Amino acid sequence: MYLASLGKLALGSRLKALSDHFYGAADEVYQTLGARIESRWLPVLRYLWDTGPSSVTEVAAAIGQTHSAVSQLTDKLVRAGMVRRRRDPADGRRSVLVLTDKAHASLAELGPVWCAVRRGVSRSLEEHALRLLDAIEACERALQERPVAEAILVEHAVIKATPLQIVPYAPELREHFYRLNAQWLERYFRIEDIDRAVLNDPEHYILQPGGAIFFAQLGEEIIGTCALLQESPGVFELTKMGVDETFRGLGAGKRLLEACIAEFHRRDGQTLFLESNSRLNTALRMYEKAGFVLQPSVRPGSHYERADVYMIYKPR
Known part of the structure; x- marks a missing residue:
């Protein structure tokens, strides 16, 4: 695989390819089983399902995506009838995202599918699944402590000064x-x-x-x-x-x-x-x-x- 030969230089591209693979697999499963969601909707829908009405800022912080990305995804979810925006009863100056009845019904049907996803991932990746999850968690902690762009720019300055x-x-x-x-x-x-x-x-x-x-x-x-x-x-x-x-x-x-x-x-x-x-x-x-x-x-x-x-x- 060509990207593998580039090592750390293509880390983002390899993760993107891996992400696209998992998204595609999940969408294939959802469509085959008649589930009424798309894989890219899951982080927002699941967070609202678990937590309740939340602002775009809160959702973005919780799932590790940008405010802009969550806002754009919310627009799609609103058009799909899965989410609606409403004024926060505790603070009329801001709006929060709320799951619709359609979303609740769709998510309630997914228990067996999510169980199959967990088992299928384990069967497909075997012990690599747990190692991958541990590695992702470790990377997330490291990136919180020192953003990768900052580290790259520091190293670039060192190289240019040497x-x-x-x-x-x-x-x-x-x-x-x-x-x-x-x-x-x-x-x-x-x-x-x-x-x-x-x-x-x-x-x-x-x-x-x-x-x-x-x-x-x-x-x-x-x-x-x-x-x-x-x-x-x-x-x-x-x-x-x-x-x-x-x-x-x-x-x-x-x-x-x-x-x-x-x-x-x-x-x-x-x-x-x-x-x-x-x-x-x-x-x-x-x-x-x-x-x-x-x-x-x-x-x-x-x-x-x-x-x-x-x-x-x-x-x-």
Whole structure:
């Protein structure tokens, strides 16, 4: 499932999909059994049934929805003949929501259906049902203590305030060289044999022949990497550029590219080239801005099955 691969980034979307699934299942059951309500009506109707006449504000606070959402749902319930608004006898300045006789009759018929719902959910989800309910309750308590938007904005400010550093290769960073490149290779293509060899032993394939490897570091996290491979005296390949998807937009790719180009000049290199794929539009635009020029054909003798782009660096 694609959304699952996004982890916490798609938490809201996954919960929405799960919610829609349960709403759809409940509506199917209600329609099949001739119940006269819709699943999305239940929180408001059940609260009024259990508590009695209540204001929109009170209902919204009790069921954890916005005032606007409850007000809009109330309009639908009024049109459906399930709820009516009336003046609060204790305070004529406000109105309260009251269940109609139709609503009372409809809800009174649902005892066996709700019993079947509880049992069916337990049968379908088994032990996951209780764990899910416990997890939802824990999340609700946590969100009351610290709203998630507030927490996200604080973390964003920390990320933006943390300086991005470009650091050279060190043996303890080898795993990040593999991780960062495997991430994009597996997403767009596959890890070819030549990739696997280089990523598993960058000292032998890149550093010993006279190349260099750089990493982008944000605080304590390694978020990107890029290598300069010496193919022959004076001829270098820009290769193995990868930035963690979580940290894109911070300029790590551009900084890594600049570091490799600077290293190429420091070594008095004569030719700098790269091979890529036409699907990687964002990366190709970055290479073009840095001075790489697209060649009319793929590089002769290319080692990569995926390579259909060949570019050579032309300093302006």
